[in-house]
Amino acid sequence: MSVADSISGALTRFGRPMTLRRETLAPGGVKIPLDVEVYGTADGWVPKSLVGSLAQGERMIVISDREIADRQWPGPPQQNDRMQIDGRWVTVVGGVESKYLGPTVLVHILKVTGG
Amino acid sequence: MALGQFGLSTNGSSSDLTVTAAGTTVCDAITGLAAMLACVVWLKLNYGSGGTNVKVYVQTSLDGGNTWVDIACVVFATATETAILNFSALTPKISQVNPTDGSMTDDTAIDGILGDRVRIKVVSTGTYAGSTVLSGRMVAR
Numbered sequence: 001m002s003v004a005d006s007i008s009g010a011l012t013r014f015g016r017p018m019t020l021r022r023e024t025l026a027p028g029g030v031k032i033p034l035d036v037e038v039y040g041t042a043d044g045w046v047p048k049s050l051v052g053s054l055a056q057g058e059r060m061i062v063i064s065d066r067e068i069a070d071r072q073w074p075g076p077p078q079q080n081d082r083m084q085i086d087g088r089w090v091t092v093v094g095g096v097e098s099k100y101l102g103p104t105v106l107v108h109i110l111k112v113t114g115g
Numbered sequence: 116m117a118l119g120q121f122g123l124s125t126n127g128s129s130s131d132l133t134v135t136a137a138g139t140t141v142c143d144a145i146t147g148l149a150a151m152l153a154c155v156v157w158l159k160l161n162y163g164s165g166g167t168n169v170k171v172y173v174q175t176s177l178d179g180g181n182t183w184v185d186i187a188c189v190v191f192a193t194a195t196e197t198a199i200l201n202f203s204a205l206t207p208k209i210s211q212v213n214p215t216d217g218s219m220t221d222d223t224a225i226d227g228i229l230g231d232r233v234r235i236k237v238v239s240t241g242t243y244a245g246s247t248v249l250s251g252r253m254v255a256r
Contacts, residue, residue: 072146073125
């Protein structure tokens with residue numbers, strides 16, 4: 001079993017299913033989604049003060065590249081992609097860090113906010 | 116290999132194709148489909164403005180992607196429209212099929228020829244604007 005298989009297996013076993021979505025804006029404000037179901041972990045909810053009394057959480061998500069590659073989804077994830085975690089939609093913000101072993105993508109580390 | 120849903124209109128980091136100036140665009144091929152017995156193709160043009168027509172050739176390859184064979188040609192004009200087609204790999208085809216690449220008759224399809232990969236070739240004429248978007252999805256079974 002390769003390292004990629006091991007990591008993917010661990011995230012499948014100890015993580016949870018999430019939906020990663022890329023949206024294209026069509027005429028009339030219609031959003032066209034392309035989804036892929038991935039497995040990953042989510043933690044590190046950090047309240048961040050915004051204007052007035054609003055607060056918005058930021059979370060760090062680690063997902064396997066396996067499902068993205070299998071589905072030939074147009075990875076890697078990028079800013080403004082959306083994720084559904086535990087039924088709530090969040091938005092990918094900032095840069096996405098992909099971890100490699102040689103040429104093989106193992107995982108993507110995302111910072112998300114909202115939900 | 117994976118079956119399930121795939122994006123047919125993926126091109127680079129975009130999941131859908133914005134149609135602008137006249138030209139030909141070949142979207143990323145979905146590969147690794149050797150075990151596929153059938154596939155449903157969903158194509159939708161979200162029309163903005165301008166343009167003349169958009170021809171979408173659904174193609175497969177039987178030689179590892181060296182040459183591509185049209186299995187459908189869907190023509191969109193100047194309106195939002197959706198086309199759905201289903202293909203079966205188990206449909207017998209015992210009379211010779213003469214392959215075409217981007218020249219199949221408009222609004223026709225041929226069943227029974229599914230290789231291990233599928234892609235779409237998009238040929239647009241006229242200049243589309245207003246964020247006209249072509250989307251393609253495929254469910255492989």
